[in-house]
Amino acid sequence: MDQEEHNLRIFKILYIIKGIFILVFSLIPLFYIFLGVYIFNENEMAEENSQLGGEIVMFIGIALFLFFLVMGILTLLTAKYLGEKRNYDFIFVMAIINCLTGILGIILGVFTILELNKAQVKRLFGKPA
Numbered sequence: 001m002d003q004e005e006h007n008l009r010i011f012k013i014l015y016i017i018k019g020i021f022i023l024v025f026s027l028i029p030l031f032y033i034f035l036g037v038y039i040f041n042e043n044e045m046a047e048e049n050s051q052l053g054g055e056i057v058m059f060i061g062i063a064l065f066l067f068f069l070v071m072g073i074l075t076l077l078t079a080k081y082l083g084e085k086r087n088y089d090f091i092f093v094m095a096i097i098n099c100l101t102g103i104l105g106i107i108l109g110v111f112t113i114l115e116l117n118k119a120q121v122k123r124l125f126g127k128p129a
Helices: 003-025 029-042 048-084 088-098 102-116 119-124
Strands: none
Touching: 003 048, 003 102, 003 119, 029 048, 048 088, 088 102, 102 119
16 A cells, blocks of 8 residues: 555545534534524414514524535545545545635645645546646
């Protein structure tokens, strides 16, 4: 096993850990969904503005939950493709997207991009160097 394959294994493990963290973090917006349902049902007989507040909280919770769920799944797919050494372009795009997701994502994304640009790694993926 050469150094590039070793680095890809490390990145695969880091993407698995990040994907699991994101999926666990996706459970937090469920609180907002339940809070919105509570506000909506509690103020059922109240004026229209109170119901609108519950709907907004529910919408925010659902949107955040779906966003984190999709990001977690895509991050785990990135780890899978890194292990299989295929879908170079998908991994590259996910590395760029990860750069937008906080300090851990920036570090992981930048180092993944640097690793993917090496000629030896491109050959592992079947890309011309």
